[in-house]
Amino acid sequence: MTNISAKGTLGGANLTELAKISAKAFQVVDENDIAPFELDWHEVFDRWGAGASPAVQGSLVLIFLDTAQVVGSSLGCETIYQFGMKDVAEPGVYLVSKSATGNAWRIPGSSADHQENCSKISASGLADQVAVVLGVRTGHFLVLPAGIDGTSWSVNLNCVSPTLDDAILTEHLNVFAVENLNSAETRSDLWIDASQWIPKEQAERIIQKLLLVGLRTALTKHSVIPEPSTAIGRLDLLVLSKDPSDPDRYVLELKAVRSHTSTGTAVTASAMVTHLSDGVDQADQYRKKVGGKSAYLCVYDMRRVKGGDVIEKTKPKCANTDVRLRVFDVHNASKTARKAAATA
Incomplete structure (x- = not known):
């Protein structure tokens, strides 16, 4: 050998x-x-x-x-x-x-x-x-x-996290979005026509699967479980410690907002707001059902024009329900991502 x-x-x-x-x-x-x-x-x-x-x-x-x-x-x-x-x-x-x-x-x-x-x-x-x-x-x-x-x-x-808190989890979510969702390697996985900002129909599901792998390899002392069933439905990702004496559980609900459907039809602002509002309700309800420490609504913004009223209108409901809102920009090209980072 x-x-x-x-x-x-x-x-x-x-x-x-x-x-x-x-x-x-x-x-x-x-x-x-x-x-x-x-x-x-x-x-x-x-x-x-x-x-x-x-x-x-x-x-x-x-x-x-x-x-x-x-x-x-x-x-x-x-x-x-x-x-x-x-x-x-x-x-x-x-x-x-x-x-x-x-x-x-x-x-x-x-x-x-x-x-x-x-x-x-x-x-x-x-x-x-x-x-x-x-x-x-x-x-x-x-x-x-x-x-x-x-x-x-x-x-x-060398960056694996043995423990978990909000700062560590948020950092891993940030790194995942910046280094992976905006990379050339994953672009074909997410977009039908990136030049026109038209995502795949299952973009949200694809992001969930990729994030599952990313968190599993980063959080060695925790299990990351996809879509565990509860009495009220299936949450996207559940993070819990492998140490039976550690009761912490983190609920992640993932939502993608987009300018167009996969067929090129424009998505209205009101439809996006409703989509995110439903996500807040789901994160809150799942957190209560599984006894979670924290609930997160992770929003992946796949629109040409980011932020705006769609995100702002979601913040009050998140604050009222104690759901942590985390917004991550998903760009259609490396050049767009670099430009956005330079002006941030």
Whole structure:
């Protein structure tokens, strides 16, 4: 095997701990969950790169599957029992089960070269599966919730938050919006015609899924649960501590406001105000139902002209219900985002 770094690590990731965690039985929140590694997987990469050499050699890709063993066998993969228990990790592509297993299946012919590995994944028909990539960038790992052909997130684990309060959560929400929603990589995910400010019909849902991955990788001591059911409906995101002695719960209700529908029809100001007013009610009611510490209405402004009466008319109701209003601008181009930042 190729010696990537000493003492059972790849760029600082503890492979022994990875094996122990992968061997634990756990339930995926939902079979369609885009981030099945939420519970403990990424915690082994805490402070990733802290003890690594300046240039990490090679990359390792974990592909998360419901039936990794079946897929691995069908592809003639090498079985790696108790993945991570060896002194060093060989770079390449590994199929890992979402459910309880300490094993992985290595795709034949995978190498230290990341682009070559991506080609192998595509050739194996696995390009749309959830993936985590290590070794490409020191001090970071990549999360690809829609597979290697989709949007990637570079997670800086030197900025991971072990605790949570309003300031920390708000900062993570800000960073997510600025660095990710306004990036070239996610633009095609959100817009039908960015030049005309026409978003996709499911833009709100897409933002929710991307934020789920972003918060899960940033808040290592908390679980981020998508759309948990309550007696009054399904809230967007619920954040709660993994420490059973910590009662804090944070409710996030997400709303996008837009100038046009996905068909190009103009959206009236009154419709936007009603949409946000409904969001305030939902955040308040869900917070009371789940015993949440704080409720947030996260507004993603996808309009050409930001702010204005639509936002101002929402503030009094938020104040009266103690729902924290957080507004994030979503721009149609990098140039627009830079201009807005310069004039802010």
